[in-house]
Amino acid sequence: MIAEVALPIPVRKLFSYRIPKELENKISAGQRVLIPFGNRKEKGYVVSINETTGQSYLKDISGVVDDIPIITTELLKLAEIISNNYVCSLGETLDSIFSVNINKTDTILPPEQMTFIPKHNKPGIFLLTNLPRKERMEMYINLLSESLKNGECILLVPEIFFITDFIKRLSDVFGNVVNIFHSGITPKQRYINWIDTLNNKMKITLGTRMALFMPFGKLKTIIIEDETDQSYKNQQKPMYNTIDAAMERSKLTGSVVILGSRIPSLESYYYYKTKKYRMIKNKYGSKDSFEKPEFNVKIIDLKETKTVFSNELKTEIEQRLAKNEISVIFLNRKGYVNVLFCPTCGTTRKCPECGISLVYHEKESLLKCRYCSFTEKFSEACPTCGSKNLRFLSSGIEKIEDEIKRVFPHLRVMRIDSSTLKTEKDIHQSVEEIASDRIDLLIGTQSLLQLEPKINSADKLDNPADIFRKITLLSILDVDTLLHLPDFRSAERAFQLVYKLSDILNKSDNPADKKSTILIQTRNSDHYIFNTLKKLDWKKFYNSELVHRKELGYPPFNRLINIVVHGRNKNNVLNEAQKMSGFLQETFKDRITILGPVEPYHIKLRSEYRQQILLKIDPGRTEEVGAKLGAYKPEHNARITFDVNPYELV
Ligand SMILES: [Zn+2]
Ligand SMILES: [Zn+2]
Structure with missing residues (x-):
């Protein structure tokens, strides 16, 4: 009997091993086995078992890792599909999905029933x-x-x-x-x-x-x-x-x-x-129609002022303080240190082809696109308004905290970010503190979302849930740091984030209560998102965003594949990126869009140099392109990682 085994190495083929007499009837598909590979022992996954094979000399399987197949037939199939779709060997896929996650113990019982795949699939x-x-x-x-x-x-x-x-x-x-x-x-x-x-x-x-x-x-x-x-x-x-x-x-x-x-x-x-x-119909019985959350949304244009807090925001916070209510200020965790932002007109320089912010390269004094090879000379003056006061797109939460203490010295402030919310206990403690009326203002990053489910299940705490009805103001201090990230999804993500954060606000059904307020500060209220954001009309926003996506050839109209060439030696990586690029041009000609090679955001990551090539392909051709990419063999001691449908290019 011969076992076809997938190994966790970047080679897209299966390896045949003979099943020795003593292991016959003890090995089946989905089982982890030990096999000799080169002069070491490797762990492999049995994919199938055959009576014979064309090869005359084969090595023996040395032993089993588990006494039973821990991966069902259906999951083996799923791994095969993932391996094809994401251009990764079957062994690596299985290893990443299963082996890393589970380690053997001594107590194993054989499964009572084989995998069941229904005949009439209605997914x-x-x-x-x-x-x-x-x-x-x-x-x-x-x-x-x-x-x-x-x-x-x-x-x-x-x-x-x-x-x-x-x-x-x-x-x-x-x-x-x-x-x-x-x-x-x-x-x-x-x-x-x-x-x-x-x-x-x-x-x-x-x-x-x-x-x-x-x-x-x-x-x-x-x-x-x-x-x-x-x-x-x-x-x-x-x-x-x-x-x-x-x-x-x-x-x-x-x-x-x-x-x-x-x-x-x-x-x-x-x-x-x-x-x-x-x-799915929700409890209101409505399928398609949606309830817009009942909030006051205020878009505040800071224009050319140097201030971090608008007068409107100061007034809103003071009003909350007078009524013993709580305010929340959101700050974006990530700042792109090397995107230049003009605070005077609230814009960044964008790639004319890709529509995303250009990245500043100080050494060469150039602005470059992260997606394509578009490059232009850096000029000190903003191309939109001529101002020479450009600054980097970033927001440091510590700095803002100091500023808040200066502007509102009498406020009791709590900071919520990944450094203050490390454990479950931290979260609990923070909620306790808010509940026991010791906080006037929360200032936080995306970590605020961790607090939200706790706050919303606060009735389980000893303290009265009334306290949580007191959060009535949410301020997005600097929405521009979200909108101008060099990523085609930045506006979509900003919109979703405002919605998610709004769950922290009081939604009283009592008509006597005033509606909670979302106050959003920007330096450019002409940005197209605000028309729909001020009404929290996500559908209208999505419909206009879809038009942009279609024009620029982004998902869902095209599929993106990000190809990262990486290795220890910079020249080797550059050479391999050129070779890969040549291969792509020759193989696909003008049937797909090939952007790059360019320097990715992290030129060096985990002590490896990197180059990036971005492909835009028709979704119907994913399989064909995937198969050709999978067959490509890198040289120059460089390696290649494929990211199909990337969420974020790093
Ligand atoms: Zn571009
Ligand atoms: Zn400007």
């Missing part, structure tokens, strides 16, 4: 939107109860901190058929949970993106909470997108995928419009 993708997170979570429980009647479910959340809260609720409702799967538990525990699922002891897994691959035999529903979160993109090989991978799994298992979010991603909205996705 479908549904959107669940327009509800705050807390209400979405309750909707998920209803959906889970329904689908548990004839199958099993996976519920994915973007971050571990959502799991600790929600697992209690799920266990209360569904009992001991719920387990969790994420990087925060030990490999040993992950192995136990994996085997429990394989043995049909579980019906629901709650976890982060790695839980998508749980070995359920009768998977019926995959729920992805906050589909717009960037953590759903795997940043290591294979660089899969969890949503796309979930769709592939739904096709194999005939299960349903539900994408939940405050507002959908632009791409999901497009697929809804083009009838590829459907919408």
Whole structure:
């Protein structure tokens, strides 16, 4: 008997090994085995078993890692699809998805039932939107109860901190058929949970993106909470997108995928419009119509002032203070230190082809596009208004905190960012402090979103939930740092972020209460986003954004593939990038758009030099292009990483 084995190396082929007598009947597809490779022992994955092979001399399999196949037939197929779609070898894919996540323990029971793939597949993708997170979570429980009647479910959340809260609720409702799967538990525990699922002891897994691959035999529903979160993109090989991978799994298992979010991603909205996705009716019974959140939205143009806080913002904060209410100031965590911004007219210099901000290269005194090879000489004067006061697009939270203390010395301020919210305990403590009325102003980064679910489930605390009705002002201090990031999704992400953050605000049903306020500061209120943002009309914004995307050839109209050539030696990397570029020109001619090679944002990363080539291709040709890229062999001691549908170019 011969086993075809996938090895975790960047070679896109399978290796044949003989199954020795003593291991016959002990090895099947989906099992991890040890094999001799060169002069070392490697771990491999058995993909299939054949009677014979053409090769006369073969090495023997040395042993097994697990006594049973831990990967089901369906998951093997899924791994094969991911390996093709994301141009990564099957062995590397399997290793990344399975082996890294689970380590063996001694207690193993053989599975009671083989994998079951339904004959009549009816996969479908549904959107669940327009509800705050807390209400979405309750909707998920209803959906889970329904689908548990004839199958099993996976519920994915973007971050571990959502799991600790929600697992209690799920266990209360569904009992001991719920387990969790994420990087925060030990490999040993992950192995136990994996085997429990394989043995049909579980019906629901709650976890982060790695839980998508749980070995359920009768998977019926995959729920992805906050589909717009960037953590759903795997940043290591294979660089899969969890949503796309979930769709592939739904096709194999005939299960349903539900994408939940405050507002959908632009791409999901497009697929809804083009009838590829459907919408789930929410509790208001409305399918398509959506309730716009009842907030006052104020767009404040700081114009040419040097100030960080507009008079309007100061007044709003003072008013909150007088009424013993709480204000929140949001600051973007990331600043692009090398994008030049003109505070006088509120613009950045953009690439005429790609529509994204140009990046400043000080040494050469040049402005360069991150996507294509467009370059222009740096000039000290802003090309739009002539001002010579250009500064970098960034915001330091510590600096702003000092400024706040100077402007509002009497305010009790709490800072919320990744350095102050490290553990579950930190989060709890922060909420306690807010609850016990010791805070007037929260100033925070994206970490504020971690506080939101706690604040919204505050009734479980000893303190009265009334306190949380007091958060009535949200200010986006500097929306320009979001809008001008050199990324074609920057405006879309800014819009989604405002919605997500608004969940922290009081939404009182009492007509006597004043509506909460969202105050957004910019230096250019002429930017096209504000027309729709001031009405929180995401649909209108998405429709206009789709027109831009089509003009510039971005997703969903085109698929992007980012090719990164990397290696230790700079010249080798440059040479290989040229060779790759030549190969692409010759192979595809003008049938795809080839941008670059260019220097990526991080020219050097993990002590390797990098060059980037960005491809724009027709979505229908993904497979053809993927196959040709997969067959390409790099030289010059350089390596190549493919990022299909990149979320962010680093
Ligand atoms: Zn460009
Ligand atoms: Zn200007």
